[in-house]
Amino acid sequence: MKSEVIVVGAGGHAKVCIELLQAQGNKVAYCVGNPDSPDKCLDIPVLKSDDHLPALRKDGYERVFIAIGSNLLRNKLAKKVTEMGFRLVNAISPAATVSPSASLGVGIAVMAGAVINAEATISDLCIVNTGATIDHDCVIGLAVHIAPQCALAGNVHVGNLSFVGVGSKIIPEIHIGESVMVGAGSVVISNVGSATTVVGVPAKVIYKI
Ligand SMILES: CC(C)(COP(=O)(O)OP(=O)(O)OC[C@H]1O[C@@H](n2cnc3c(N)ncnc32)[C@H](O)[C@@H]1OP(=O)(O)O)[C@@H](O)C(=O)NCCC(=O)NCCS
Structure with missing residues:
Protein backbone atom coordinates (compact mmCIF):
# COMPACT_ATOMS: atom_id res chain seq x y z
CA MET A 1 0.00 0.00 0.00
CA LYS A 2 1.18 3.54 -0.73
CA SER A 3 1.33 6.03 2.13
CA GLU A 4 0.83 9.18 0.03
CA VAL A 5 -2.50 10.98 0.33
CA ILE A 6 -4.94 11.61 -2.53
CA VAL A 7 -6.77 14.94 -2.13
CA VAL A 8 -10.23 15.12 -3.70
CA GLY A 9 -10.74 18.77 -4.70
CA ALA A 10 -8.42 21.23 -6.41
CA GLY A 11 -9.68 24.68 -5.41
CA GLY A 12 -8.76 27.19 -2.72
CA HIS A 13 -9.93 25.00 0.15
CA ALA A 14 -7.81 22.14 -1.27
CA LYS A 15 -4.73 24.40 -1.22
CA VAL A 16 -5.15 25.02 2.50
CA CYS A 17 -5.79 21.32 3.20
CA ILE A 18 -2.73 20.21 1.17
CA GLU A 19 -0.53 22.49 3.27
CA LEU A 20 -2.07 21.11 6.47
CA LEU A 21 -1.44 17.54 5.33
CA GLN A 22 2.15 18.40 4.38
CA ALA A 23 2.72 20.14 7.73
CA GLN A 24 1.71 16.85 9.40
CA GLY A 25 4.47 15.11 7.42
CA ASN A 26 2.29 13.61 4.67
CA LYS A 27 3.16 13.55 0.99
CA VAL A 28 0.25 14.40 -1.32
CA ALA A 29 0.46 12.42 -4.57
CA TYR A 30 -2.45 13.80 -6.62
CA CYS A 31 -5.50 16.01 -6.43
CA ILE A 66 -11.95 15.24 0.72
CA ALA A 67 -11.08 18.95 0.34
CA ILE A 68 -14.46 20.24 -0.85
CA GLY A 69 -16.17 23.18 0.87
CA SER A 70 -19.76 22.11 0.09
CA ASN A 71 -21.01 20.00 3.00
CA LEU A 72 -23.37 17.92 0.86
CA LEU A 73 -20.77 17.18 -1.81
CA ARG A 74 -18.06 16.42 0.75
CA ASN A 75 -20.34 13.91 2.43
CA LYS A 76 -21.36 12.33 -0.88
CA LEU A 77 -17.77 11.99 -2.12
CA ALA A 78 -16.64 10.57 1.23
CA LYS A 79 -19.24 7.80 0.92
CA LYS A 80 -18.12 7.10 -2.63
CA VAL A 81 -14.39 6.82 -1.79
CA THR A 82 -15.04 4.77 1.35
CA GLU A 83 -17.06 2.29 -0.71
CA MET A 84 -14.04 2.01 -3.03
CA GLY A 85 -11.89 0.98 -0.04
CA PHE A 86 -10.12 4.29 0.63
CA ARG A 87 -9.51 5.41 4.22
CA LEU A 88 -10.26 9.05 5.23
CA VAL A 89 -7.43 10.91 6.98
CA ASN A 90 -7.50 14.13 9.01
CA ALA A 91 -5.79 17.40 8.10
CA ILE A 92 -5.00 19.17 11.36
CA SER A 93 -2.79 22.24 11.55
CA PRO A 94 0.14 22.06 13.96
CA ALA A 95 -0.92 25.63 14.82
CA ALA A 96 -4.38 24.50 16.02
CA THR A 97 -5.04 23.67 19.68
CA VAL A 98 -7.01 20.48 20.19
CA SER A 99 -7.81 19.32 23.73
CA PRO A 100 -6.63 15.78 24.54
CA SER A 101 -10.15 15.07 25.82
CA ALA A 102 -11.85 16.20 22.59
CA SER A 103 -13.13 13.47 20.31
CA LEU A 104 -12.42 13.72 16.58
CA GLY A 105 -13.87 11.68 13.72
CA VAL A 106 -12.21 11.12 10.35
CA GLY A 107 -11.91 13.27 7.25
CA ILE A 108 -11.74 16.42 9.38
CA ALA A 109 -9.94 19.69 8.57
CA VAL A 110 -8.80 21.88 11.46
CA MET A 111 -7.09 25.07 10.26
CA ALA A 112 -4.42 27.25 11.88
CA GLY A 113 -5.47 29.10 15.00
CA ALA A 114 -8.54 26.94 15.61
CA VAL A 115 -9.18 25.87 19.21
CA ILE A 116 -11.19 22.77 20.18
CA ASN A 117 -11.69 22.61 23.91
CA ALA A 118 -12.31 19.90 26.52
CA GLU A 119 -14.67 17.05 25.67
CA ALA A 120 -15.92 18.65 22.49
CA THR A 121 -17.01 16.18 19.78
CA ILE A 122 -16.15 16.90 16.15
CA SER A 123 -17.82 14.38 13.84
CA ASP A 124 -16.54 12.97 10.56
CA LEU A 125 -15.90 15.36 7.66
CA CYS A 126 -16.17 18.59 9.66
CA ILE A 127 -14.23 21.72 8.77
CA VAL A 128 -13.11 23.86 11.72
CA ASN A 129 -11.77 26.79 9.77
CA THR A 130 -9.06 29.35 10.51
CA GLY A 131 -9.22 30.79 14.02
CA ALA A 132 -12.60 29.25 14.90
CA THR A 133 -13.09 28.31 18.55
CA ILE A 134 -15.25 25.42 19.73
CA ASP A 135 -15.60 25.38 23.47
CA HIS A 136 -16.06 22.59 26.00
CA ASP A 137 -18.69 19.90 25.45
CA CYS A 138 -19.83 21.18 22.05
CA VAL A 139 -21.16 18.48 19.71
CA ILE A 140 -20.55 19.21 16.04
CA GLY A 141 -22.38 16.86 13.64
CA LEU A 142 -21.40 15.13 10.40
CA ALA A 143 -19.90 17.28 7.62
CA VAL A 144 -20.49 20.60 9.38
CA HIS A 145 -18.46 23.66 8.37
CA ILE A 146 -17.55 26.15 11.09
CA ALA A 147 -16.17 29.09 9.07
CA PRO A 148 -13.19 31.30 10.00
CA GLN A 149 -13.27 33.23 13.29
CA CYS A 150 -16.51 31.72 14.59
CA ALA A 151 -16.86 31.36 18.36
CA LEU A 152 -19.04 28.59 19.75
CA ALA A 153 -19.45 28.77 23.52
CA GLY A 154 -19.75 25.70 25.75
CA ASN A 155 -22.30 22.94 25.12
CA VAL A 156 -23.43 24.16 21.70
CA HIS A 157 -24.82 21.43 19.39
CA VAL A 158 -24.67 21.84 15.61
CA GLY A 159 -26.62 19.31 13.49
CA ASN A 160 -25.34 17.36 10.50
CA LEU A 161 -24.48 19.27 7.32
CA SER A 162 -24.97 22.71 8.86
CA PHE A 163 -22.83 25.72 8.00
CA VAL A 164 -21.87 28.49 10.43
CA GLY A 165 -20.79 31.59 8.46
CA VAL A 166 -17.61 33.57 9.01
CA GLY A 167 -17.32 35.40 12.32
CA SER A 168 -20.56 34.10 13.85
CA LYS A 169 -20.99 33.71 17.59
CA ILE A 170 -23.21 31.17 19.36
CA ILE A 171 -24.01 31.49 23.07
CA PRO A 172 -23.80 28.49 25.46
CA GLU A 173 -26.23 25.53 25.31
CA ILE A 174 -27.75 26.48 21.93
CA HIS A 175 -28.96 23.66 19.66
CA ILE A 176 -28.77 24.21 15.92
CA GLY A 177 -30.60 21.69 13.70
CA GLU A 178 -29.46 19.86 10.57
CA SER A 179 -28.72 21.58 7.24
CA VAL A 180 -28.88 25.05 8.78
CA MET A 181 -27.11 28.09 7.28
CA VAL A 182 -26.00 30.69 9.82
CA GLY A 183 -25.17 33.91 7.94
CA ALA A 184 -21.82 35.64 8.31
CA GLY A 185 -21.45 37.71 11.47
CA SER A 186 -24.60 36.39 13.14
CA VAL A 187 -25.06 36.10 16.89
CA VAL A 188 -27.21 33.06 17.69
CA ILE A 189 -28.98 33.40 21.05
CA SER A 190 -31.86 30.91 20.61
CA ASN A 191 -32.22 27.39 19.22
CA VAL A 192 -32.49 27.06 15.43
CA GLY A 193 -34.71 24.45 13.70
CA SER A 194 -33.39 22.22 10.90
CA ALA A 195 -33.23 23.34 7.27
CA THR A 196 -33.41 27.07 7.95
CA THR A 197 -31.21 30.06 7.18
CA VAL A 198 -30.71 32.53 10.01
CA VAL A 199 -28.88 35.88 9.89
CA GLY A 200 -28.26 38.94 12.01
CA VAL A 201 -27.72 40.09 15.57
CA PRO A 202 -29.56 38.44 17.15
CA ALA A 203 -29.98 35.78 14.44
CA LYS A 204 -33.48 35.45 12.94
CA VAL A 205 -34.88 33.03 10.35
CA ILE A 206 -34.93 34.40 6.77
CA TYR A 207 -35.60 31.14 4.89
CA LYS A 208 -37.05 27.71 5.59
CA ILE A 209 -36.17 25.07 3.04
C1 LIG B 1 -26.79 33.91 4.85
C2 LIG B 1 -26.39 33.78 3.41
C3 LIG B 1 -26.03 32.31 3.11
C4 LIG B 1 -27.60 34.20 2.60
O1 LIG B 1 -27.28 34.18 1.25
P1 LIG B 1 -28.49 34.33 0.18
O2 LIG B 1 -29.43 33.18 0.36
O3 LIG B 1 -27.85 34.50 -1.16
O4 LIG B 1 -29.27 35.60 0.67
P2 LIG B 1 -29.31 37.09 0.09
O5 LIG B 1 -27.93 37.61 -0.17
O6 LIG B 1 -30.30 37.10 -1.02
O7 LIG B 1 -29.88 37.89 1.34
C5 LIG B 1 -31.23 37.75 1.78
C6 LIG B 1 -31.47 38.83 2.82
O8 LIG B 1 -30.71 38.52 3.99
C7 LIG B 1 -29.77 39.57 4.27
N1 LIG B 1 -28.52 38.92 4.68
C8 LIG B 1 -27.83 37.99 3.99
N2 LIG B 1 -26.75 37.58 4.69
C9 LIG B 1 -26.77 38.30 5.82
C10 LIG B 1 -25.90 38.33 6.94
N3 LIG B 1 -24.82 37.53 7.00
N4 LIG B 1 -26.21 39.14 7.96
C11 LIG B 1 -27.32 39.94 7.91
N5 LIG B 1 -28.18 39.96 6.87
C12 LIG B 1 -27.90 39.15 5.83
C13 LIG B 1 -29.61 40.34 2.99
O9 LIG B 1 -29.23 41.68 3.22
C14 LIG B 1 -30.99 40.23 2.40
O10 LIG B 1 -31.85 41.14 3.07
P3 LIG B 1 -33.03 41.91 2.28
O11 LIG B 1 -33.96 40.83 1.79
O12 LIG B 1 -33.62 42.79 3.34
O13 LIG B 1 -32.37 42.64 1.17
C15 LIG B 1 -25.11 34.64 3.05
O14 LIG B 1 -25.44 36.01 2.97
C16 LIG B 1 -23.98 34.47 4.06
O15 LIG B 1 -23.90 35.16 5.10
N6 LIG B 1 -23.08 33.53 3.76
C17 LIG B 1 -21.96 33.21 4.62
C18 LIG B 1 -20.67 33.11 3.76
C19 LIG B 1 -19.49 32.68 4.59
O16 LIG B 1 -19.41 32.90 5.78
N7 LIG B 1 -18.55 32.01 3.94
C20 LIG B 1 -17.38 31.50 4.61
C21 LIG B 1 -16.61 30.63 3.68
S1 LIG B 1 -15.17 29.98 4.43
Whole structure:
Protein backbone atom coordinates (compact mmCIF):
# COMPACT_ATOMS: atom_id res chain seq x y z
CA MET A 1 0.00 0.00 0.00
CA LYS A 2 1.18 3.54 -0.73
CA SER A 3 1.33 6.03 2.13
CA GLU A 4 0.83 9.18 0.03
CA VAL A 5 -2.50 10.98 0.33
CA ILE A 6 -4.94 11.61 -2.53
CA VAL A 7 -6.77 14.94 -2.13
CA VAL A 8 -10.23 15.12 -3.70
CA GLY A 9 -10.74 18.77 -4.70
CA ALA A 10 -8.42 21.23 -6.41
CA GLY A 11 -9.68 24.68 -5.41
CA GLY A 12 -8.76 27.19 -2.72
CA HIS A 13 -9.93 25.00 0.15
CA ALA A 14 -7.81 22.14 -1.27
CA LYS A 15 -4.73 24.40 -1.22
CA VAL A 16 -5.15 25.02 2.50
CA CYS A 17 -5.79 21.32 3.20
CA ILE A 18 -2.73 20.21 1.17
CA GLU A 19 -0.53 22.49 3.27
CA LEU A 20 -2.07 21.11 6.47
CA LEU A 21 -1.44 17.54 5.33
CA GLN A 22 2.15 18.40 4.38
CA ALA A 23 2.72 20.14 7.73
CA GLN A 24 1.71 16.85 9.40
CA GLY A 25 4.47 15.11 7.42
CA ASN A 26 2.29 13.61 4.67
CA LYS A 27 3.16 13.55 0.99
CA VAL A 28 0.25 14.40 -1.32
CA ALA A 29 0.46 12.42 -4.57
CA TYR A 30 -2.45 13.80 -6.62
CA CYS A 31 -5.50 16.01 -6.43
CA VAL A 32 -8.67 14.77 -8.08
CA GLY A 33 -10.65 17.63 -9.61
CA ASN A 34 -13.00 18.13 -12.53
CA PRO A 35 -12.46 19.04 -16.20
CA ASP A 36 -12.37 22.77 -15.29
CA SER A 37 -9.69 22.36 -12.61
CA PRO A 38 -6.18 23.78 -13.12
CA ASP A 39 -3.36 21.38 -14.12
CA LYS A 40 -1.80 21.80 -10.70
CA CYS A 41 -3.08 22.74 -7.26
CA LEU A 42 -0.09 24.35 -5.52
CA ASP A 43 2.56 21.99 -6.95
CA ILE A 44 0.38 18.85 -6.91
CA PRO A 45 -0.74 17.39 -10.28
CA VAL A 46 -4.52 17.39 -10.78
CA LEU A 47 -6.40 14.44 -12.30
CA LYS A 48 -9.47 15.98 -13.85
CA SER A 49 -12.25 13.49 -13.03
CA ASP A 50 -13.50 11.29 -10.17
CA ASP A 51 -13.24 8.45 -12.71
CA HIS A 52 -9.52 8.26 -11.82
CA LEU A 53 -10.29 7.15 -8.26
CA PRO A 54 -10.78 3.40 -8.92
CA ALA A 55 -7.45 3.24 -10.80
CA LEU A 56 -5.67 5.08 -7.95
CA ARG A 57 -7.10 2.58 -5.47
CA LYS A 58 -5.98 -0.32 -7.67
CA ASP A 59 -2.53 1.28 -7.86
CA GLY A 60 -2.18 0.97 -4.06
CA TYR A 61 -3.29 4.39 -2.79
CA GLU A 62 -5.58 4.04 0.22
CA ARG A 63 -5.41 7.35 2.15
CA VAL A 64 -7.70 10.13 0.96
CA PHE A 65 -8.79 13.58 2.09
CA ILE A 66 -11.95 15.24 0.72
CA ALA A 67 -11.08 18.95 0.34
CA ILE A 68 -14.46 20.24 -0.85
CA GLY A 69 -16.17 23.18 0.87
CA SER A 70 -19.76 22.11 0.09
CA ASN A 71 -21.01 20.00 3.00
CA LEU A 72 -23.37 17.92 0.86
CA LEU A 73 -20.77 17.18 -1.81
CA ARG A 74 -18.06 16.42 0.75
CA ASN A 75 -20.34 13.91 2.43
CA LYS A 76 -21.36 12.33 -0.88
CA LEU A 77 -17.77 11.99 -2.12
CA ALA A 78 -16.64 10.57 1.23
CA LYS A 79 -19.24 7.80 0.92
CA LYS A 80 -18.12 7.10 -2.63
CA VAL A 81 -14.39 6.82 -1.79
CA THR A 82 -15.04 4.77 1.35
CA GLU A 83 -17.06 2.29 -0.71
CA MET A 84 -14.04 2.01 -3.03
CA GLY A 85 -11.89 0.98 -0.04
CA PHE A 86 -10.12 4.29 0.63
CA ARG A 87 -9.51 5.41 4.22
CA LEU A 88 -10.26 9.05 5.23
CA VAL A 89 -7.43 10.91 6.98
CA ASN A 90 -7.50 14.13 9.01
CA ALA A 91 -5.79 17.40 8.10
CA ILE A 92 -5.00 19.17 11.36
CA SER A 93 -2.79 22.24 11.55
CA PRO A 94 0.14 22.06 13.96
CA ALA A 95 -0.92 25.63 14.82
CA ALA A 96 -4.38 24.50 16.02
CA THR A 97 -5.04 23.67 19.68
CA VAL A 98 -7.01 20.48 20.19
CA SER A 99 -7.81 19.32 23.73
CA PRO A 100 -6.63 15.78 24.54
CA SER A 101 -10.15 15.07 25.82
CA ALA A 102 -11.85 16.20 22.59
CA SER A 103 -13.13 13.47 20.31
CA LEU A 104 -12.42 13.72 16.58
CA GLY A 105 -13.87 11.68 13.72
CA VAL A 106 -12.21 11.12 10.35
CA GLY A 107 -11.91 13.27 7.25
CA ILE A 108 -11.74 16.42 9.38
CA ALA A 109 -9.94 19.69 8.57
CA VAL A 110 -8.80 21.88 11.46
CA MET A 111 -7.09 25.07 10.26
CA ALA A 112 -4.42 27.25 11.88
CA GLY A 113 -5.47 29.10 15.00
CA ALA A 114 -8.54 26.94 15.61
CA VAL A 115 -9.18 25.87 19.21
CA ILE A 116 -11.19 22.77 20.18
CA ASN A 117 -11.69 22.61 23.91
CA ALA A 118 -12.31 19.90 26.52
CA GLU A 119 -14.67 17.05 25.67
CA ALA A 120 -15.92 18.65 22.49
CA THR A 121 -17.01 16.18 19.78
CA ILE A 122 -16.15 16.90 16.15
CA SER A 123 -17.82 14.38 13.84
CA ASP A 124 -16.54 12.97 10.56
CA LEU A 125 -15.90 15.36 7.66
CA CYS A 126 -16.17 18.59 9.66
CA ILE A 127 -14.23 21.72 8.77
CA VAL A 128 -13.11 23.86 11.72
CA ASN A 129 -11.77 26.79 9.77
CA THR A 130 -9.06 29.35 10.51
CA GLY A 131 -9.22 30.79 14.02
CA ALA A 132 -12.60 29.25 14.90
CA THR A 133 -13.09 28.31 18.55
CA ILE A 134 -15.25 25.42 19.73
CA ASP A 135 -15.60 25.38 23.47
CA HIS A 136 -16.06 22.59 26.00
CA ASP A 137 -18.69 19.90 25.45
CA CYS A 138 -19.83 21.18 22.05
CA VAL A 139 -21.16 18.48 19.71
CA ILE A 140 -20.55 19.21 16.04
CA GLY A 141 -22.38 16.86 13.64
CA LEU A 142 -21.40 15.13 10.40
CA ALA A 143 -19.90 17.28 7.62
CA VAL A 144 -20.49 20.60 9.38
CA HIS A 145 -18.46 23.66 8.37
CA ILE A 146 -17.55 26.15 11.09
CA ALA A 147 -16.17 29.09 9.07
CA PRO A 148 -13.19 31.30 10.00
CA GLN A 149 -13.27 33.23 13.29
CA CYS A 150 -16.51 31.72 14.59
CA ALA A 151 -16.86 31.36 18.36
CA LEU A 152 -19.04 28.59 19.75
CA ALA A 153 -19.45 28.77 23.52
CA GLY A 154 -19.75 25.70 25.75
CA ASN A 155 -22.30 22.94 25.12
CA VAL A 156 -23.43 24.16 21.70
CA HIS A 157 -24.82 21.43 19.39
CA VAL A 158 -24.67 21.84 15.61
CA GLY A 159 -26.62 19.31 13.49
CA ASN A 160 -25.34 17.36 10.50
CA LEU A 161 -24.48 19.27 7.32
CA SER A 162 -24.97 22.71 8.86
CA PHE A 163 -22.83 25.72 8.00
CA VAL A 164 -21.87 28.49 10.43
CA GLY A 165 -20.79 31.59 8.46
CA VAL A 166 -17.61 33.57 9.01
CA GLY A 167 -17.32 35.40 12.32
CA SER A 168 -20.56 34.10 13.85
CA LYS A 169 -20.99 33.71 17.59
CA ILE A 170 -23.21 31.17 19.36
CA ILE A 171 -24.01 31.49 23.07
CA PRO A 172 -23.80 28.49 25.46
CA GLU A 173 -26.23 25.53 25.31
CA ILE A 174 -27.75 26.48 21.93
CA HIS A 175 -28.96 23.66 19.66
CA ILE A 176 -28.77 24.21 15.92
CA GLY A 177 -30.60 21.69 13.70
CA GLU A 178 -29.46 19.86 10.57
CA SER A 179 -28.72 21.58 7.24
CA VAL A 180 -28.88 25.05 8.78
CA MET A 181 -27.11 28.09 7.28
CA VAL A 182 -26.00 30.69 9.82
CA GLY A 183 -25.17 33.91 7.94
CA ALA A 184 -21.82 35.64 8.31
CA GLY A 185 -21.45 37.71 11.47
CA SER A 186 -24.60 36.39 13.14
CA VAL A 187 -25.06 36.10 16.89
CA VAL A 188 -27.21 33.06 17.69
CA ILE A 189 -28.98 33.40 21.05
CA SER A 190 -31.86 30.91 20.61
CA ASN A 191 -32.22 27.39 19.22
CA VAL A 192 -32.49 27.06 15.43
CA GLY A 193 -34.71 24.45 13.70
CA SER A 194 -33.39 22.22 10.90
CA ALA A 195 -33.23 23.34 7.27
CA THR A 196 -33.41 27.07 7.95
CA THR A 197 -31.21 30.06 7.18
CA VAL A 198 -30.71 32.53 10.01
CA VAL A 199 -28.88 35.88 9.89
CA GLY A 200 -28.26 38.94 12.01
CA VAL A 201 -27.72 40.09 15.57
CA PRO A 202 -29.56 38.44 17.15
CA ALA A 203 -29.98 35.78 14.44
CA LYS A 204 -33.48 35.45 12.94
CA VAL A 205 -34.88 33.03 10.35
CA ILE A 206 -34.93 34.40 6.77
CA TYR A 207 -35.60 31.14 4.89
CA LYS A 208 -37.05 27.71 5.59
CA ILE A 209 -36.17 25.07 3.04
C1 LIG B 1 -26.79 33.91 4.85
C2 LIG B 1 -26.39 33.78 3.41
C3 LIG B 1 -26.03 32.31 3.11
C4 LIG B 1 -27.60 34.20 2.60
O1 LIG B 1 -27.28 34.18 1.25
P1 LIG B 1 -28.49 34.33 0.18
O2 LIG B 1 -29.43 33.18 0.36
O3 LIG B 1 -27.85 34.50 -1.16
O4 LIG B 1 -29.27 35.60 0.67
P2 LIG B 1 -29.31 37.09 0.09
O5 LIG B 1 -27.93 37.61 -0.17
O6 LIG B 1 -30.30 37.10 -1.02
O7 LIG B 1 -29.88 37.89 1.34
C5 LIG B 1 -31.23 37.75 1.78
C6 LIG B 1 -31.47 38.83 2.82
O8 LIG B 1 -30.71 38.52 3.99
C7 LIG B 1 -29.77 39.57 4.27
N1 LIG B 1 -28.52 38.92 4.68
C8 LIG B 1 -27.83 37.99 3.99
N2 LIG B 1 -26.75 37.58 4.69
C9 LIG B 1 -26.77 38.30 5.82
C10 LIG B 1 -25.90 38.33 6.94
N3 LIG B 1 -24.82 37.53 7.00
N4 LIG B 1 -26.21 39.14 7.96
C11 LIG B 1 -27.32 39.94 7.91
N5 LIG B 1 -28.18 39.96 6.87
C12 LIG B 1 -27.90 39.15 5.83
C13 LIG B 1 -29.61 40.34 2.99
O9 LIG B 1 -29.23 41.68 3.22
C14 LIG B 1 -30.99 40.23 2.40
O10 LIG B 1 -31.85 41.14 3.07
P3 LIG B 1 -33.03 41.91 2.28
O11 LIG B 1 -33.96 40.83 1.79
O12 LIG B 1 -33.62 42.79 3.34
O13 LIG B 1 -32.37 42.64 1.17
C15 LIG B 1 -25.11 34.64 3.05
O14 LIG B 1 -25.44 36.01 2.97
C16 LIG B 1 -23.98 34.47 4.06
O15 LIG B 1 -23.90 35.16 5.10
N6 LIG B 1 -23.08 33.53 3.76
C17 LIG B 1 -21.96 33.21 4.62
C18 LIG B 1 -20.67 33.11 3.76
C19 LIG B 1 -19.49 32.68 4.59
O16 LIG B 1 -19.41 32.90 5.78
N7 LIG B 1 -18.55 32.01 3.94
C20 LIG B 1 -17.38 31.50 4.61
C21 LIG B 1 -16.61 30.63 3.68
S1 LIG B 1 -15.17 29.98 4.43
